[in-house]
Amino acid sequence: MTNVNDRIDPKLVPTRTLRGGEKIPAIGMGTFGSDRFTAEQIAEAVRGAAEVGFRLFDCASVYGNEDLIGEVFQDIMKSGIKREELFITSKVWNDMHGKGDVLLSCAKSLKDLKLDYIDLYFIHWPFRNFHPKGAPPDYHNPDAKPYNHEEYMETWYQMERLQKAGYVRYIGTSNMTIPKLKLLLRDCTIMPAANEMELHPCFQQPELFQFCLDHGIQPIGFCPIGSPTRPDRDKTPDDAVDIEDPVVVKIAKAHNVHPAIICIKWAVQRGQIPIPFSIYCNEYASNIRCVTEDPLTEEEMKELATVDKNCRLIKGQVFLWDGAKGWEDLWDINGEITTR
Numbered sequence: 001m002t003n004v005n006d007r008i009d010p011k012l013v014p015t016r017t018l019r020g021g022e023k024i025p026a027i028g029m030g031t032f033g034s035d036r037f038t039a040e041q042i043a044e045a046v047r048g049a050a051e052v053g054f055r056l057f058d059c060a061s062v063y064g065n066e067d068l069i070g071e072v073f074q075d076i077m078k079s080g081i082k083r084e085e086l087f088i089t090s091k092v093w094n095d096m097h098g099k100g101d102v103l104l105s106c107a108k109s110l111k112d113l114k115l116d117y118i119d120l121y122f123i124h125w126p127f128r129n130f131h132p133k134g135a136p137p138d139y140h141n142p143d144a145k146p147y148n149h150e151e152y153m154e155t156w157y158q159m160e161r162l163q164k165a166g167y168v169r170y171i172g173t174s175n176m177t178i179p180k181l182k183l184l185l186r187d188c189t190i191m192p193a194a195n196e197m198e199l200h201p202c203f204q205q206p207e208l209f210q211f212c213l214d215h216g217i218q219p220i221g222f223c224p225i226g227s228p229t230r231p232d233r234d235k236t237p238d239d240a241v242d243i244e245d246p247v248v249v250k251i252a253k254a255h256n257v258h259p260a261i262i263c264i265k266w267a268v269q270r271g272q273i274p275i276p277f278s279i280y281c282n283e284y285a286s287n288i289r290c291v292t293e294d295p296l297t298e299e300e301m302k303e304l305a306t307v308d309k310n311c312r313l314i315k316g317q318v319f320l321w322d323g324a325k326g327w328e329d330l331w332d333i334n335g336e337i338t339t340r
């Protein structure tokens, strides 16, 4: 049970508007345990997060905890929170792309989450390549292949079917690049409502962020605090540490808060929807409270824009294919899709 003083009225939380005009909370709660936290711990954190005012929850089949989180959603709704007050996302994992499997994956998530519909359903990665849970940094899947647009669209059209049938209300992309999004926008029948992408002060992705806004695609920012507890496979010695950045730390001191709070305020004021994760009540309660009070000044927002180091943390090297040169190949950094 959370402390009553930690609770805030969800109506005080800012909102964003999705294409079509629907409002979505401007902050959500992540549910990926980074191979460190158990499904039980995460499900309890979801319960606590709903108590303190979170209404948006970012789930995924690959996180391996949707069944326990689904039980918590049932309890939350029994406690008086209506289904339509919640905004729940899920994602199809890389081994369930293509005809048939997307529908099966969605059916499994619906069953586990104990829901009649998912609010926003993502394609988790634009590749069919996958790694097993807890994969080491040098894991290599011999069946991995570069991006294939025809295959991606086969998966996207299944996503569209799910939306048309009402199993999901919106569909979205994740871990995409501008060239891949351009092809999707050219060929889709239903536009993506959101793109989930890595966003934190040291990795602001200004071009992709703006591209999404220009096309009515809501950016949802993962690793908003710079993911200090991310899996070891996603850590390299050169990675920037957002919560130790001198500008972030200086502004945190001025507001008398932890640097994590500055990362979240910055994200919400910039316009993405951050989805911070924590199993600790004091952390997740302060993560939502901070977006309702003491905003950053324009000057501080400008200073934080200079913190960008183009430092991607979730490089995705475990998804690389034979012949790929390096993780950069996943991200089309020369503006063209890497197809070999």
Ligand SMILES: NC(=O)c1ccc[n+]([C@@H]2O[C@H](COP(=O)([O-])OP(=O)(O)OC[C@H]3O[C@@H](n4cnc5c(N)ncnc54)[C@H](OP(=O)(O)O)[C@@H]3O)[C@@H](O)[C@H]2O)c1
Residues within 6 Å of the ligand: 029, 030, 031, 032, 033, 034, 058, 059, 124, 174, 175, 196, 197, 221, 222, 223, 224, 225, 226, 227, 228, 229, 230, 258, 260, 261, 275, 276, 277, 278, 279, 282, 283, 284, 286, 287, 314
């Ligand atoms: N679409 C995708 O491919 C994708 C990829 C990655 C993540 N995600 C989603 O994004 C969510 C968030 O990403 P993430 O969990 O990697 O990174 P994150 O939210 O940036 O970092 C989480 C860590 O930050 C610390 N933290 C949280 N609130 C804090 C506070 N108020 N004060 C101090 N420290 C705080 C906690 O670490 P301590 O325990 O050290 O306090 C926590 O484990 C995930 O849970 C998942 O839902 C999606």
